Amino acid sequence: MFLKLLPGWPLPVIAIALPLFSAFLLGCAILLEMAYTAHTSGPFERKKVYLKVPFLFFLFLNFALNYLVWSYSHNLEQTFFTLGAAGWAETLSGAGGGSWKAFLRLDPLGAMAALLTSFIVLLAGLRSLADKSDPITPNKIFFMLLTQGGVVGIFYSGGITNLFLFLLISQIGATGLYRPVRAAGLKTLNFFSQSAWYYASRVLVMGMYLAGTLLLLSKYKVSGFTQLHAVMQPGVLELSAYVLMASSLFFLFIKPSSYITDASKRCYFAMRGYAMFFALLRVNFLLFGPMRGLDRIPWLYILFGGAALWAAFALTTTNRDPIRFTESVELFLKGFITISFGLSLNGTGSAAAAAEYGLGALESMLSLWMLFLPISAALSIIGCLLKQKYAGSELWTLGGLSHKLPFTGFVFFIVICGLAGLPPFPGFISRQFLYRAANAVSPFLTLFLFAMSLAVLFIGIWYISGVLFGKAPDAEEKIQGDAQIALPLFLILIFLLFSSAAPNHYYDNAVSKSVSSLMRISYAAQDEQSQELPDPDDSQDVPDVEPIPGESE
């Protein structure tokens, strides 16, 4: 009953429909405006408040909706929503999802991801509304809404066809936000050539995922993740489908974003990468599981993660541009997430491995993944601010900004500490789990990860020192930076400080529920119903912590 605020419409459906319907309305308005302009051959006069106020209302409503869904799913294992002739129906088994039927899945992992995404959407929206250098336009809001709708849909997708649909929607939104811009002096032919490369790469990736989906659909005629897994047998067709689907999703996760100095757009690109990793989780844990023939895949992810860390290390030491620095640091975090993903896949294949290190690896992977979005958003907001011009130069070239941007500098410092896994920030606990899991596989891997964490820390300090310390620039004109980005940074700071000050709440409410959800998926995928699940709480103590004498549970 709680989920049915609108007649027959469950809340997750409304959470997906809200941004898409808003985008539809705005699209109609844009078309009307274009028609009016063409008809009268004069500019259309529109007050900004008519654009900003509804968008602000949408941001808060969207966050509230996703919060409601998360609070409902909090104590839930999983539930499914299927659209039939009688409207939406809630089922526990997910049966009835045909090949192309609307079929949604709600579990704590997806709901948590959607909540975090709506939080970042709120921040990006607030930043966008306050941005004077790149003012908000109807087109920008339209593509933002489209991306948001697609991303939330990915989190609630129950099958491979629904997932493709939402991937496509989010891709259209992200492409609209990027839109290759012709550089000054670039010849028309060269510009079209560059644009063609961009569109070709995106079409190819979407086509690869679609090809994998069609391969499975043509043989099994069902699209639900769990139904497909129940009937799927290892074979060349299935493994080929895995290659097409997993490689396209992994590419969309690991690839760098376009060079854009608009903070809100960068937040949306990060959000999309975040959603791609979620889709990768769905495909690996829920759809294919530990299928015969995929036994080398965990090592492949570890290899890719290691390569990403090396590349990020090389790039951060050679790029001082704040946007490039942000991108390189994101790659660092993606590398850690990918390695913990490989360890998680490797460690959840059997109950023994799960008890030894699999659960820890899962906790590490999910907590790093949840940290990725706020950290990426904070770095994007700060990086784009540092690209702004001041007295003819970009801010980051001046040095001594801690005098002019004290709050920004403080948040920058906290973010780098969290990223590097310094205690007591949430990244620290994630790293402890990661080192522990890596040590169970290879001590050299632990050493490598530890060295890379230290490298992030030192490179971060090196960068912050160069930007923030030193002689302050002459204050001929006032720098408005702190005031522009204070609100979104403050909200991110609250998130980071809360998760640092109350790690038990953060892990219990956000991470552990999602880990339990993934573990159930993983074990259900093995069709070993009789197998006893290891308790995720078993992995929540670290080995170097001594038990309290005389105190028992």
Added chain:
Amino acid sequence: MFRLVTGYFTWNFLVWSAIFFFSALFLVLVLRFSKKQSGMYVSNAYKDDQETVGDAESGRWRDFIRNAFGFWFSLPQAQLLLLAVIVLFFALAVLSGGSGGGNA
């Protein structure tokens, strides 16, 4: 004594001491870096032609790394190459004949 139970971790005195020690070390490093780094970007952005021999050496090294890894940022042709590499590795790992038996 000297223990803090957060509900998730139990920190003992040794751990806290280590944290304070490393935090202090970290702050000292920040101060040290701050003295070395301040104004560095200004000098590099506008005085590249006044590099000393040592700067030229590190500049060559930076150029080498930038050339070697810079493809990462050159959109979008390099992204197609990256996609091809990822697909190739996945295909090799999955389709080149498995040992069977699921994950390790």
